[in-house]
Amino acid sequence: MTCELVFHLGDRKTGSTSIQKTLTDGLWNSDSRSLYYTANGHNGPLAHALATGANPDNIQQRFTSLGQRLARHAADADVAVVSSEGFEDVAPKTLKLALEAYLPDYADAVRLIAYVRPHGARVLSGYSEQVKRGQSVGSLESYFSEGMALGRFDAFPRLSEWREVFGDAFTLRPMIRDGLYQDCVVQDFMRYALQSEDFSLSWQPDANPSLCAQDIAVLRDIHQRLDGAGVTPAQAGYLGSAIGEQMAEHPIPNGQRLHLPADLAEQVIAGCKQDAEALDRMFFDATPMSDALNALKGAGDTPAAPGPDAARIAGLMGAWLGRL
Known part of the structure:
Protein backbone atom coordinates (compact mmCIF):
# COMPACT_ATOMS: atom_id res chain seq x y z
CA MET A 1 0.00 0.00 0.00
CA PRO A 118 4.36 38.38 7.56
CA HIS A 119 6.85 40.79 6.04
CA GLY A 120 7.55 42.83 9.18
CA ALA A 121 8.23 39.69 11.21
CA ARG A 122 10.42 38.34 8.40
CA VAL A 123 12.56 41.50 8.46
CA LEU A 124 12.99 41.34 12.25
CA SER A 125 13.71 37.59 12.46
CA GLY A 126 16.13 37.75 9.53
CA TYR A 127 18.02 40.63 11.08
CA SER A 128 18.17 38.92 14.48
CA GLU A 129 19.51 35.72 12.90
CA GLN A 130 22.15 37.56 10.86
CA VAL A 131 23.33 39.56 13.88
CA LYS A 132 23.53 36.36 15.94
CA ARG A 133 25.75 34.74 13.30
CA GLY A 134 27.83 37.87 12.74
CA GLN A 135 26.66 38.18 9.13
CA SER A 136 25.34 41.68 9.78
CA VAL A 137 26.66 44.15 12.33
CA GLY A 138 25.00 47.20 10.81
CA SER A 139 21.69 48.78 11.68
CA LEU A 140 18.25 47.32 11.12
CA GLU A 141 17.68 50.04 8.54
CA SER A 142 20.77 49.06 6.53
CA TYR A 143 19.78 45.39 6.71
CA PHE A 144 16.35 46.18 5.27
CA SER A 145 17.77 48.43 2.55
CA GLU A 146 20.23 45.75 1.45
CA GLY A 147 17.54 43.06 1.61
CA MET A 148 15.16 45.05 -0.58
CA ALA A 149 17.87 45.51 -3.19
CA LEU A 150 18.41 41.72 -3.22
CA GLY A 151 14.69 40.85 -3.23
CA ARG A 152 15.14 39.08 0.10
CA PHE A 153 11.66 39.96 1.37
CA ASP A 154 9.68 39.06 -1.75
CA ALA A 155 8.06 35.72 -0.92
CA PHE A 156 5.56 35.57 -3.79
CA PRO A 157 7.94 34.66 -6.66
CA ARG A 158 9.30 31.67 -4.74
CA LEU A 159 6.02 30.44 -3.24
CA SER A 160 3.95 30.92 -6.37
CA GLU A 161 6.36 28.58 -8.16
CA TRP A 162 5.35 25.78 -5.77
CA ARG A 163 1.72 26.31 -6.73
CA GLU A 164 2.56 26.41 -10.44
CA VAL A 165 4.48 23.12 -10.24
CA PHE A 166 2.32 21.18 -7.77
CA GLY A 167 -1.05 22.89 -8.21
CA ASP A 168 -3.57 22.45 -5.41
CA ALA A 169 -1.35 19.82 -3.78
CA PHE A 170 0.62 22.78 -2.37
CA THR A 171 -0.85 24.64 0.60
CA LEU A 172 0.49 27.89 2.04
CA ARG A 173 -0.44 28.97 5.55
CA PRO A 174 0.23 32.43 7.05
CA SER A 202 1.32 15.24 24.78
CA TRP A 203 3.39 18.39 25.26
CA GLN A 204 2.92 22.12 25.08
CA PRO A 205 5.10 23.48 22.26
CA ASP A 206 6.99 26.61 23.22
CA ALA A 207 6.86 29.65 21.02
CA ASN A 208 10.12 30.09 19.12
CA PRO A 209 12.33 32.00 21.59
CA SER A 210 13.46 35.30 20.10
CA LEU A 211 16.22 37.57 21.26
CA CYS A 212 15.23 40.83 22.86
CA ALA A 213 16.52 44.15 21.52
CA GLN A 214 19.09 44.48 24.31
CA ASP A 215 20.58 41.04 23.55
CA ILE A 216 20.76 41.83 19.84
CA ALA A 217 22.63 45.04 20.65
CA VAL A 218 25.08 43.08 22.81
CA LEU A 219 25.68 40.54 20.03
CA ARG A 220 26.31 43.34 17.53
CA ASP A 221 28.90 44.78 19.92
CA ILE A 222 30.59 41.39 20.34
CA HIS A 223 30.77 40.74 16.59
CA GLN A 224 32.10 44.23 15.89
CA ARG A 225 34.96 43.49 18.27
CA LEU A 226 35.55 40.04 16.81
CA ASP A 227 35.61 41.47 13.30
CA GLY A 228 39.05 43.01 13.77
CA ALA A 229 40.46 40.32 16.05
CA GLY A 230 41.40 37.70 13.48
CA VAL A 231 38.38 35.49 14.15
CA THR A 232 37.12 33.75 11.00
CA PRO A 233 33.49 34.23 9.90
CA ALA A 234 32.81 30.54 10.61
CA GLN A 235 34.20 30.84 14.14
CA ALA A 236 32.30 34.06 14.78
CA GLY A 237 29.09 32.47 13.49
CA TYR A 238 29.49 29.45 15.76
CA LEU A 239 30.25 31.60 18.81
CA GLY A 240 27.41 34.02 18.11
CA SER A 241 24.90 31.22 17.63
CA ALA A 242 25.99 29.55 20.87
CA ILE A 243 25.77 32.79 22.83
CA GLY A 244 22.45 33.67 21.20
CA GLU A 245 20.95 30.30 22.17
CA GLN A 246 21.97 30.85 25.78
CA MET A 247 20.50 34.35 25.72
CA ALA A 248 17.19 33.01 24.38
CA GLU A 249 17.07 30.28 27.04
CA HIS A 250 17.85 32.76 29.82
CA PRO A 251 16.06 35.94 28.74
CA ILE A 252 16.41 39.34 30.38
CA PRO A 253 13.42 39.99 32.65
CA ASN A 254 11.20 42.52 30.88
CA GLY A 255 13.55 42.64 27.89
CA GLN A 256 12.23 44.85 25.11
CA ARG A 257 11.01 43.10 21.97
CA LEU A 258 12.73 44.20 18.78
CA HIS A 259 10.39 46.49 16.85
CA LEU A 260 10.54 48.35 13.59
CA PRO A 261 11.11 52.07 14.19
CA ALA A 262 8.20 54.12 12.83
CA ASP A 263 10.11 55.46 9.79
CA LEU A 264 11.37 52.00 8.88
CA ALA A 265 7.89 50.51 9.35
CA GLU A 266 6.61 52.89 6.68
CA GLN A 267 9.40 51.75 4.34
CA VAL A 268 8.54 48.08 4.95
CA ILE A 269 4.86 48.78 4.21
CA ALA A 270 5.70 50.59 0.98
CA GLY A 271 8.35 48.11 -0.13
CA CYS A 272 6.42 44.91 0.60
CA LYS A 273 2.86 46.00 -0.29
CA GLN A 274 2.77 44.41 -3.75
CA ASP A 275 4.23 41.13 -2.49
CA ALA A 276 1.69 40.91 0.34
CA GLU A 277 -1.21 41.61 -2.03
CA ALA A 278 0.03 38.99 -4.51
CA LEU A 279 0.28 36.35 -1.77
CA ASP A 280 -3.24 37.17 -0.56
CA ARG A 281 -4.70 36.93 -4.06
CA MET A 282 -3.15 33.56 -4.89
CA PHE A 283 -3.28 31.70 -1.60
CA PHE A 284 -5.82 33.08 0.86
CA ASP A 285 -9.54 33.75 1.02
CA ALA A 286 -8.94 36.85 3.16
CA THR A 287 -6.00 39.29 3.25
CA PRO A 288 -3.82 38.16 6.18
CA MET A 289 -0.51 39.28 4.70
CA SER A 290 -1.75 42.75 3.77
CA ASP A 291 -3.51 43.11 7.13
CA ALA A 292 -0.32 42.20 9.02
CA LEU A 293 1.67 44.66 6.92
CA ASN A 294 -0.77 47.52 7.46
CA ALA A 295 -0.79 46.78 11.20
CA LEU A 296 2.81 48.03 11.30
CA LYS A 297 1.59 51.62 10.93
CA GLY A 298 2.36 53.63 14.01
CA ALA A 299 3.45 50.55 15.95
CA GLY A 300 7.21 51.05 15.76
CA ASP A 301 9.62 51.74 18.58
CA THR A 302 13.31 52.54 18.48
CA PRO A 303 15.31 49.37 19.23
CA ALA A 304 16.86 49.43 22.69
CA ALA A 305 20.57 49.94 23.22
CA PRO A 306 22.44 47.84 25.77
CA GLY A 307 22.88 49.39 29.19
CA PRO A 308 26.36 50.19 30.52
CA ASP A 309 26.72 46.78 32.23
CA ALA A 310 25.72 44.92 29.05
CA ALA A 311 28.10 47.02 26.94
CA ARG A 312 30.94 46.30 29.39
CA ILE A 313 30.19 42.55 29.30
CA ALA A 314 30.12 42.63 25.51
CA GLY A 315 33.50 44.34 25.44
CA LEU A 316 35.06 41.83 27.82
CA MET A 317 33.60 38.85 25.95
CA GLY A 318 34.66 40.23 22.59
CA ALA A 319 38.22 40.79 23.80
CA TRP A 320 38.37 37.27 25.32
CA LEU A 321 36.90 35.54 22.29
CA GLY A 322 39.24 37.42 20.00
CA ARG A 323 42.24 35.91 21.78
CA LEU A 324 41.03 32.30 21.33
Whole structure:
Protein backbone atom coordinates (compact mmCIF):
# COMPACT_ATOMS: atom_id res chain seq x y z
CA MET A 1 0.00 0.00 0.00
CA THR A 2 1.30 3.46 -0.91
CA CYS A 3 0.35 5.97 1.74
CA GLU A 4 0.12 9.69 1.21
CA LEU A 5 3.43 11.56 1.40
CA VAL A 6 3.45 15.04 2.99
CA PHE A 7 6.35 17.45 2.53
CA HIS A 8 6.70 20.11 5.21
CA LEU A 9 8.78 22.80 3.49
CA GLY A 10 9.39 25.36 6.26
CA ASP A 11 9.79 28.36 5.94
CA ARG A 12 12.58 29.08 8.36
CA LYS A 13 11.56 30.62 11.69
CA THR A 14 8.01 29.27 11.46
CA GLY A 15 8.09 26.64 14.20
CA SER A 16 9.74 23.87 12.18
CA THR A 17 11.82 22.72 15.15
CA SER A 18 8.70 22.24 17.30
CA ILE A 19 6.97 20.32 14.50
CA GLN A 20 10.01 18.09 14.04
CA LYS A 21 10.36 17.47 17.80
CA THR A 22 6.68 16.46 17.97
CA LEU A 23 7.14 13.98 15.11
CA THR A 24 10.55 12.62 16.15
CA ASP A 25 9.59 12.05 19.80
CA GLY A 26 6.05 10.86 19.04
CA LEU A 27 4.52 13.60 21.20
CA TRP A 28 1.07 13.18 19.72
CA ASN A 29 -1.69 10.62 19.60
CA SER A 30 -4.71 9.75 17.48
CA ASP A 31 -7.25 6.95 17.78
CA SER A 32 -8.15 7.03 14.09
CA ARG A 33 -5.11 8.20 12.09
CA SER A 34 -1.53 6.93 11.80
CA LEU A 35 1.61 8.75 10.67
CA TYR A 36 5.16 7.65 9.89
CA TYR A 37 7.90 10.26 10.23
CA THR A 38 10.76 9.65 7.83
CA ALA A 39 13.56 11.30 9.83
CA ASN A 40 15.18 11.45 13.22
CA GLY A 41 15.11 15.20 13.68
CA HIS A 42 14.71 16.51 10.15
CA ASN A 43 15.29 15.68 6.48
CA GLY A 44 17.89 18.40 6.03
CA PRO A 45 20.44 16.28 4.10
CA LEU A 46 17.81 15.40 1.48
CA ALA A 47 16.75 19.05 1.13
CA HIS A 48 20.39 20.15 0.93
CA ALA A 49 21.13 17.63 -1.81
CA LEU A 50 18.24 18.99 -3.86
CA ALA A 51 19.10 22.63 -3.16
CA THR A 52 22.71 22.30 -4.31
CA GLY A 53 21.95 19.90 -7.15
CA ALA A 54 25.66 19.53 -7.83
CA ASN A 55 25.83 15.80 -7.14
CA PRO A 56 23.13 13.70 -8.86
CA ASP A 57 24.47 10.56 -7.19
CA ASN A 58 23.89 12.13 -3.78
CA ILE A 59 20.30 13.00 -4.70
CA GLN A 60 19.67 9.46 -5.93
CA GLN A 61 21.22 8.01 -2.77
CA ARG A 62 19.04 10.20 -0.51
CA PHE A 63 15.83 9.30 -2.34
CA THR A 64 16.73 5.61 -2.50
CA SER A 65 17.23 5.64 1.26
CA LEU A 66 13.91 7.47 1.73
CA GLY A 67 12.16 4.94 -0.49
CA GLN A 68 13.58 2.05 1.52
CA ARG A 69 12.38 3.58 4.80
CA LEU A 70 8.92 4.13 3.33
CA ALA A 71 8.77 0.52 2.10
CA ARG A 72 9.77 -0.83 5.53
CA HIS A 73 7.73 1.40 7.81
CA ALA A 74 4.99 3.28 5.97
CA ALA A 75 2.89 0.47 4.51
CA ASP A 76 0.35 0.58 7.32
CA ALA A 77 0.41 4.35 7.87
CA ASP A 78 -2.19 6.79 6.59
CA VAL A 79 0.49 9.38 5.87
CA ALA A 80 4.28 9.74 5.89
CA VAL A 81 6.02 13.07 6.49
CA VAL A 82 9.23 14.60 5.16
CA SER A 83 10.23 17.83 6.95
CA SER A 84 13.01 20.38 6.54
CA GLU A 85 13.10 24.17 6.46
CA GLY A 86 15.93 23.65 3.96
CA PHE A 87 13.26 23.13 1.28
CA GLU A 88 13.00 26.92 1.26
CA ASP A 89 16.11 26.78 -0.95
CA VAL A 90 14.86 24.01 -3.28
CA ALA A 91 13.41 24.67 -6.73
CA PRO A 92 9.95 23.04 -6.87
CA LYS A 93 10.62 21.52 -10.30
CA THR A 94 13.74 19.82 -8.92
CA LEU A 95 11.69 18.10 -6.22
CA LYS A 96 8.98 17.08 -8.67
CA LEU A 97 11.50 15.54 -11.09
CA ALA A 98 13.19 13.67 -8.21
CA LEU A 99 9.85 12.26 -7.05
CA GLU A 100 9.02 11.10 -10.57
CA ALA A 101 12.45 9.53 -11.01
CA TYR A 102 13.03 7.92 -7.62
CA LEU A 103 9.63 7.62 -5.92
CA PRO A 104 7.20 7.23 -8.84
CA ASP A 105 4.59 5.48 -6.68
CA TYR A 106 4.32 8.65 -4.61
CA ALA A 107 4.43 11.22 -7.42
CA ASP A 108 0.63 11.49 -7.49
CA ALA A 109 0.15 10.89 -3.77
CA VAL A 110 2.00 13.90 -2.45
CA ARG A 111 0.86 16.98 -0.54
CA LEU A 112 3.07 19.91 0.40
CA ILE A 113 2.72 22.66 2.99
CA ALA A 114 4.73 25.76 3.87
CA TYR A 115 4.22 28.53 6.40
CA VAL A 116 5.09 32.14 5.59
CA ARG A 117 5.81 34.90 8.08
CA PRO A 118 4.36 38.38 7.56
CA HIS A 119 6.85 40.79 6.04
CA GLY A 120 7.55 42.83 9.18
CA ALA A 121 8.23 39.69 11.21
CA ARG A 122 10.42 38.34 8.40
CA VAL A 123 12.56 41.50 8.46
CA LEU A 124 12.99 41.34 12.25
CA SER A 125 13.71 37.59 12.46
CA GLY A 126 16.13 37.75 9.53
CA TYR A 127 18.02 40.63 11.08
CA SER A 128 18.17 38.92 14.48
CA GLU A 129 19.51 35.72 12.90
CA GLN A 130 22.15 37.56 10.86
CA VAL A 131 23.33 39.56 13.88
CA LYS A 132 23.53 36.36 15.94
CA ARG A 133 25.75 34.74 13.30
CA GLY A 134 27.83 37.87 12.74
CA GLN A 135 26.66 38.18 9.13
CA SER A 136 25.34 41.68 9.78
CA VAL A 137 26.66 44.15 12.33
CA GLY A 138 25.00 47.20 10.81
CA SER A 139 21.69 48.78 11.68
CA LEU A 140 18.25 47.32 11.12
CA GLU A 141 17.68 50.04 8.54
CA SER A 142 20.77 49.06 6.53
CA TYR A 143 19.78 45.39 6.71
CA PHE A 144 16.35 46.18 5.27
CA SER A 145 17.77 48.43 2.55
CA GLU A 146 20.23 45.75 1.45
CA GLY A 147 17.54 43.06 1.61
CA MET A 148 15.16 45.05 -0.58
CA ALA A 149 17.87 45.51 -3.19
CA LEU A 150 18.41 41.72 -3.22
CA GLY A 151 14.69 40.85 -3.23
CA ARG A 152 15.14 39.08 0.10
CA PHE A 153 11.66 39.96 1.37
CA ASP A 154 9.68 39.06 -1.75
CA ALA A 155 8.06 35.72 -0.92
CA PHE A 156 5.56 35.57 -3.79
CA PRO A 157 7.94 34.66 -6.66
CA ARG A 158 9.30 31.67 -4.74
CA LEU A 159 6.02 30.44 -3.24
CA SER A 160 3.95 30.92 -6.37
CA GLU A 161 6.36 28.58 -8.16
CA TRP A 162 5.35 25.78 -5.77
CA ARG A 163 1.72 26.31 -6.73
CA GLU A 164 2.56 26.41 -10.44
CA VAL A 165 4.48 23.12 -10.24
CA PHE A 166 2.32 21.18 -7.77
CA GLY A 167 -1.05 22.89 -8.21
CA ASP A 168 -3.57 22.45 -5.41
CA ALA A 169 -1.35 19.82 -3.78
CA PHE A 170 0.62 22.78 -2.37
CA THR A 171 -0.85 24.64 0.60
CA LEU A 172 0.49 27.89 2.04
CA ARG A 173 -0.44 28.97 5.55
CA PRO A 174 0.23 32.43 7.05
CA MET A 175 2.38 32.23 10.18
CA ILE A 176 -0.02 34.38 12.19
CA ARG A 177 -0.95 32.87 15.54
CA ASP A 178 -4.66 33.69 15.58
CA GLY A 179 -5.01 32.30 12.06
CA LEU A 180 -3.59 28.88 13.00
CA TYR A 181 -5.59 25.93 14.29
CA GLN A 182 -5.67 26.21 18.10
CA ASP A 183 -3.33 29.24 17.73
CA CYS A 184 -0.42 26.80 17.36
CA VAL A 185 1.68 25.91 14.32
CA VAL A 186 2.23 22.33 15.55
CA GLN A 187 -1.50 21.75 15.96
CA ASP A 188 -2.08 23.38 12.59
CA PHE A 189 0.45 21.14 10.87
CA MET A 190 -0.84 17.97 12.50
CA ARG A 191 -4.39 18.73 11.40
CA TYR A 192 -3.13 19.28 7.84
CA ALA A 193 -0.96 16.14 7.79
CA LEU A 194 -3.55 13.83 9.36
CA GLN A 195 -6.49 15.56 7.62
CA SER A 196 -8.31 15.20 10.89
CA GLU A 197 -8.85 16.95 14.21
CA ASP A 198 -8.90 13.60 15.99
CA PHE A 199 -5.50 13.94 17.65
CA SER A 200 -3.91 15.42 20.73
CA LEU A 201 -0.42 16.57 21.70
CA SER A 202 1.32 15.24 24.78
CA TRP A 203 3.39 18.39 25.26
CA GLN A 204 2.92 22.12 25.08
CA PRO A 205 5.10 23.48 22.26
CA ASP A 206 6.99 26.61 23.22
CA ALA A 207 6.86 29.65 21.02
CA ASN A 208 10.12 30.09 19.12
CA PRO A 209 12.33 32.00 21.59
CA SER A 210 13.46 35.30 20.10
CA LEU A 211 16.22 37.57 21.26
CA CYS A 212 15.23 40.83 22.86
CA ALA A 213 16.52 44.15 21.52
CA GLN A 214 19.09 44.48 24.31
CA ASP A 215 20.58 41.04 23.55
CA ILE A 216 20.76 41.83 19.84
CA ALA A 217 22.63 45.04 20.65
CA VAL A 218 25.08 43.08 22.81
CA LEU A 219 25.68 40.54 20.03
CA ARG A 220 26.31 43.34 17.53
CA ASP A 221 28.90 44.78 19.92
CA ILE A 222 30.59 41.39 20.34
CA HIS A 223 30.77 40.74 16.59
CA GLN A 224 32.10 44.23 15.89
CA ARG A 225 34.96 43.49 18.27
CA LEU A 226 35.55 40.04 16.81
CA ASP A 227 35.61 41.47 13.30
CA GLY A 228 39.05 43.01 13.77
CA ALA A 229 40.46 40.32 16.05
CA GLY A 230 41.40 37.70 13.48
CA VAL A 231 38.38 35.49 14.15
CA THR A 232 37.12 33.75 11.00
CA PRO A 233 33.49 34.23 9.90
CA ALA A 234 32.81 30.54 10.61
CA GLN A 235 34.20 30.84 14.14
CA ALA A 236 32.30 34.06 14.78
CA GLY A 237 29.09 32.47 13.49
CA TYR A 238 29.49 29.45 15.76
CA LEU A 239 30.25 31.60 18.81
CA GLY A 240 27.41 34.02 18.11
CA SER A 241 24.90 31.22 17.63
CA ALA A 242 25.99 29.55 20.87
CA ILE A 243 25.77 32.79 22.83
CA GLY A 244 22.45 33.67 21.20
CA GLU A 245 20.95 30.30 22.17
CA GLN A 246 21.97 30.85 25.78
CA MET A 247 20.50 34.35 25.72
CA ALA A 248 17.19 33.01 24.38
CA GLU A 249 17.07 30.28 27.04
CA HIS A 250 17.85 32.76 29.82
CA PRO A 251 16.06 35.94 28.74
CA ILE A 252 16.41 39.34 30.38
CA PRO A 253 13.42 39.99 32.65
CA ASN A 254 11.20 42.52 30.88
CA GLY A 255 13.55 42.64 27.89
CA GLN A 256 12.23 44.85 25.11
CA ARG A 257 11.01 43.10 21.97
CA LEU A 258 12.73 44.20 18.78
CA HIS A 259 10.39 46.49 16.85
CA LEU A 260 10.54 48.35 13.59
CA PRO A 261 11.11 52.07 14.19
CA ALA A 262 8.20 54.12 12.83
CA ASP A 263 10.11 55.46 9.79
CA LEU A 264 11.37 52.00 8.88
CA ALA A 265 7.89 50.51 9.35
CA GLU A 266 6.61 52.89 6.68
CA GLN A 267 9.40 51.75 4.34
CA VAL A 268 8.54 48.08 4.95
CA ILE A 269 4.86 48.78 4.21
CA ALA A 270 5.70 50.59 0.98
CA GLY A 271 8.35 48.11 -0.13
CA CYS A 272 6.42 44.91 0.60
CA LYS A 273 2.86 46.00 -0.29
CA GLN A 274 2.77 44.41 -3.75
CA ASP A 275 4.23 41.13 -2.49
CA ALA A 276 1.69 40.91 0.34
CA GLU A 277 -1.21 41.61 -2.03
CA ALA A 278 0.03 38.99 -4.51
CA LEU A 279 0.28 36.35 -1.77
CA ASP A 280 -3.24 37.17 -0.56
CA ARG A 281 -4.70 36.93 -4.06
CA MET A 282 -3.15 33.56 -4.89
CA PHE A 283 -3.28 31.70 -1.60
CA PHE A 284 -5.82 33.08 0.86
CA ASP A 285 -9.54 33.75 1.02
CA ALA A 286 -8.94 36.85 3.16
CA THR A 287 -6.00 39.29 3.25
CA PRO A 288 -3.82 38.16 6.18
CA MET A 289 -0.51 39.28 4.70
CA SER A 290 -1.75 42.75 3.77
CA ASP A 291 -3.51 43.11 7.13
CA ALA A 292 -0.32 42.20 9.02
CA LEU A 293 1.67 44.66 6.92
CA ASN A 294 -0.77 47.52 7.46
CA ALA A 295 -0.79 46.78 11.20
CA LEU A 296 2.81 48.03 11.30
CA LYS A 297 1.59 51.62 10.93
CA GLY A 298 2.36 53.63 14.01
CA ALA A 299 3.45 50.55 15.95
CA GLY A 300 7.21 51.05 15.76
CA ASP A 301 9.62 51.74 18.58
CA THR A 302 13.31 52.54 18.48
CA PRO A 303 15.31 49.37 19.23
CA ALA A 304 16.86 49.43 22.69
CA ALA A 305 20.57 49.94 23.22
CA PRO A 306 22.44 47.84 25.77
CA GLY A 307 22.88 49.39 29.19
CA PRO A 308 26.36 50.19 30.52
CA ASP A 309 26.72 46.78 32.23
CA ALA A 310 25.72 44.92 29.05
CA ALA A 311 28.10 47.02 26.94
CA ARG A 312 30.94 46.30 29.39
CA ILE A 313 30.19 42.55 29.30
CA ALA A 314 30.12 42.63 25.51
CA GLY A 315 33.50 44.34 25.44
CA LEU A 316 35.06 41.83 27.82
CA MET A 317 33.60 38.85 25.95
CA GLY A 318 34.66 40.23 22.59
CA ALA A 319 38.22 40.79 23.80
CA TRP A 320 38.37 37.27 25.32
CA LEU A 321 36.90 35.54 22.29
CA GLY A 322 39.24 37.42 20.00
CA ARG A 323 42.24 35.91 21.78
CA LEU A 324 41.03 32.30 21.33
